[in-house]
Amino acid sequence: MAQHIFVCIAHKNGAAEDSAFELAVAAKAIDSGAGVTALVCGDGSELDSACQSVAGAYAEVWKIGNPALAYPNAEAIRCTLLNILPKGAIVLAAHDTLGMDLGPGLSIKLGSAFVPDVVGIEGLDGNDLKLIRQEFGGQVSTHIRCDLTDGAVINIRSGSFQAQDNPVSGTIVDKSKDAGDIQAKRRFMEVVAAEVGDVDITKSDVLVSVGRGIEDQENISIAQELADAIGAVVSCSRPIVDAKWLEKSRQVGTSGKTVKPKVYIALGISGSFQHMGGLKGNPFIVAINKNPKAPIFQAADIGIAQNLLEFVPELTDKIKEMK
Amino acid sequence: MEILVCVKRVPDTAENEIVVNSKGSDIERGDLVYSVNEWDNYAVEEAIQIRDNVGGTVTVVTVGDDESEEVLRREMAMGADKGILLSDDLFNGSDGKGIATILKAEIQKGKYDLIMTGALADDGAGQVGGMLAAMLDLPYASLVNKIKIVSDKMIRVGREIEGGNQEINEIDLPCVLSIQTGINEPRYVGIRGIRKVASVEIPVHKAGDLGLDGTVVGASAAKVKKVDYFVPSMGEGAEMLEGSTDEIVDKLIELLKAKGGIK
Ligand SMILES: Cc1cc2nc3c(=O)[nH]c(=O)nc-3n(C[C@H](O)[C@H](O)[C@H](O)COP(=O)(O)OP(=O)(O)OC[C@H]3O[C@@H](n4cnc5c(N)ncnc54)[C@H](O)[C@@H]3O)c2cc1C
Numbered sequence: 411m412a413q414h415i416f417v418c419i420a421h422k423n424g425a426a427e428d429s430a431f432e433l434a435v436a437a438k439a440i441d442s443g444a445g446v447t448a449l450v451c452g453d454g455s456e457l458d459s460a461c462q463s464v465a466g467a468y469a470e471v472w473k474i475g476n477p478a479l480a481y482p483n484a485e486a487i488r489c490t491l492l493n494i495l496p497k498g499a500i501v502l503a504a505h506d507t508l509g510m511d512l513g514p515g516l517s518i519k520l521g522s523a524f525v526p527d528v529v530g531i532e533g534l535d536g537n538d539l540k541l542i543r544q545e546f547g548g549q550v551s552t553h554i555r556c557d558l559t560d561g562a563v564i565n566i567r568s569g570s571f572q573a574q575d576n577p578v579s580g581t582i583v584d585k586s587k588d589a590g591d592i593q594a595k596r597r598f599m600e601v602v603a604a605e606v607g608d609v610d611i612t613k614s615d616v617l618v619s620v621g622r623g624i625e626d627q628e629n630i631s632i633a634q635e636l637a638d639a640i641g642a643v644v645s646c647s648r649p650i651v652d653a654k655w656l657e658k659s660r661q662v663g664t665s666g667k668t669v670k671p672k673v674y675i676a677l678g679i680s681g682s683f684q685h686m687g688g689l690k691g692n693p694f695i696v697a698i699n700k701n702p703k704a705p706i707f708q709a710a711d712i713g714i715a716q717n718l719l720e721f722v723p724e725l726t727d728k729i730k731e732m733k
Numbered sequence: 734m735e736i737l738v739c740v741k742r743v744p745d746t747a748e749n750e751i752v753v754n755s756k757g758s759d760i761e762r763g764d765l766v767y768s769v770n771e772w773d774n775y776a777v778e779e780a781i782q783i784r785d786n787v788g789g790t791v792t793v794v795t796v797g798d799d800e801s802e803e804v805l806r807r808e809m810a811m812g813a814d815k816g817i818l819l820s821d822d823l824f825n826g827s828d829g830k831g832i833a834t835i836l837k838a839e840i841q842k843g844k845y846d847l848i849m850t851g852a853l854a855d856d857g858a859g860q861v862g863g864m865l866a867a868m869l870d871l872p873y874a875s876l877v878n879k880i881k882i883v884s885d886k887m888i889r890v891g892r893e894i895e896g897g898n899q900e901i902n903e904i905d906l907p908c909v910l911s912i913q914t915g916i917n918e919p920r921y922v923g924i925r926g927i928r929k930v931a932s933v934e935i936p937v938h939k940a941g942d943l944g945l946d947g948t949v950v951g952a953s954a955a956k957v958k959k960v961d962y963f964v965p966s967m968g969e970g971a972e973m974l975e976g977s978t979d980e981i982v983d984k985l986i987e988l989l990k991a992k993g994g995i996k
Binding site for chain 1: 744746747752753760828830852855856857858863864866868871872889897898899902903904905915918957958962963965970973974981982983985988995996
């Protein structure tokens with residue numbers, strides 16, 4: 411029997427996020443014959459235009475409007491979806507900060523299985539769904555079997571599926587009346603924008619980016635000297651900001667800045683998807699990492715499997731000599 | 734405030750090359766360096782700071798084997814008051830829901846105002862906190878990078894969302910939070926600190942003590958099963974520069990010049 415799949419749509423300022431269109435493709439990868447319904451929670455005119463924006467990719471769109479859903483508060487959305495979803499539902503969501511907030515608890519309340527951060531779908535085998543995940547920061551992958559008997563909530567990593575352009579004219583069904591009484595013990599107050607720093611890494615064509623492999627705060631100067639020699643700006647991965655060695659505004663990644671340099675030189679960065687998610691525009695990537703199996707070598711154009719603390723000063727010296 | 738922090742012993746990925754074993758059934762664990770999961774360490778630090786401000790106790794709990802005791806001791810050396818090890822062969826093969834079920838059983842034996850987990854561990858799942866909250870019918874916030882205690886009934890939390898923006902919420906106590914890195918600067922734990930807690934008794938609770946059996950935990954109850962580990966063939970990947978350091982430097986400079994990487 412063909413499955414029916416529900417997709418939670420993330421949207422902002424009246425437009426669906428890219429993930430909405432990737433998830434439409436992921437749903438078909440589970441079962442090409444599946445009926446697919448988009449679930450759009452929100453309020454007012456932003457909700458209306460968000461529904462419009464996905465009606466081109468989903469045959470059916472459920473619009474769920476309520477003032478309590480004006481901001482995507484996972485606690486409120488979960489409460490609503492429990493009133494709306496049928497028993498045994500298969501639910502897809504993006505593995506973003508909303509999906510991570512929503513998915514695990516939703517699966518428990520639905521009595522279904524949960525699989526987070528899925529990067530590949532191999533399809534159905536009887537009542538099992540075969541999926542691919544990664545572990546250890548992307549260093550190894552795993553095949554997963556998920557029993558669909560009682561339904562499932564599956565969070566998909568962004569960029570794992572390519573959005574497709576085969577437009578449909580979806581029907582928007584107003585389900586707001588079924589949303590029920592939304593009681594959330596967590597109340598959204600405001601969003602505080604990330605701090606602005608003294609340098610804008612998004613403006614630089616060439617970035618020298620440091621990761622945990624720099625090992626010590628004092629060694630940041632090694633990266634800075636290379637950057638000075640080639641006319642680049644220093645950016646970094648998250649652990650460098652967590653350690654307070656550089657400002658948050660220098661962090662590249664999903665919870666940092668999105669950059670589009672021409673050249674990106676990664677020093678001691680493993681290449682987690684959260685880091686690479688901030689690197690757009692297909693730059694020329696040079697990775698220097700002492701682990702020859704580091705995932706960043708899959709994404710890089712040029713790889714150098716060396717200790718950066720020894721290699722980079724030599725590189726900098728040679729460049730200075732030339733000048 | 735009574736605070737419980739769930740922690741996990743994991744291979745340290747910054748220290749180790751992770752390799753799949755010959756059968757593909759697991760990673761090679763022989764030579765791995767283990768430590769406490771990075772996110773959990775931030776959670777414990779936060780718990781200690783809250784306790785030091787408003788009073789109460791910090792308990793650290795882990796589901797694991799005998800060796801997992803070492804991470805409990807490490808976190809007690811940091812300042813946690815108590816450790817509890819949840820260990821039973823029956824727990825092997827549990828999926829995320831199984832692990833949350835074990836933790837829930839322990840939590841229901843006590844009375845906690847605040848329950849914390851790390852946002853994520855070595856399997857990148859980030860699921861146990863949200864599942865626990867739903868099982869306990871408590872409110873939940875993930876990826877928390879700021880906590881402000883408002884009263885004994887309510888706290889204010891910041892969640893780090895896309896772009897590093899911070900979403901501020903009020904959340905009723907008791908609640909479950911998953912903690913994001915960077916929320917604080919975890920204190921250093923030296924050998925001497927660990928020695929001080931070396932002889933503190935850490936109770937071990939087994940499936941029977943927690944009223945659990947194979948219908949709710951372990952491989953038999955898991956709806957989500959790991960079939961194998963593998964390393965995907967990822968197309969071409971990077972062109973690796975080989976040779977002497979001098980040769981690599983020269984080649985790299987040439988490439989960077991061609992791509993506009995040297996101004
Ligand atoms: C919700 C969420 C959002 C996140 N957002 C971001 C984000 O925006 N940006 C981000 O970067 N991360 C982000 N992360 C964290 C991310 O998951 C990784 O933990 C992080 O990117 C790892 O940083 P790293 O590569 O510097 O460190 P590691 O993964 O520890 O890698 C260090 C690398 O350095 C190499 N190395 C060590 N010593 C040397 C040496 N001497 N010479 C050469 N190489 C060496 C090692 O082989 C290793 O590959 C986020 C995580 C979560 C859960």
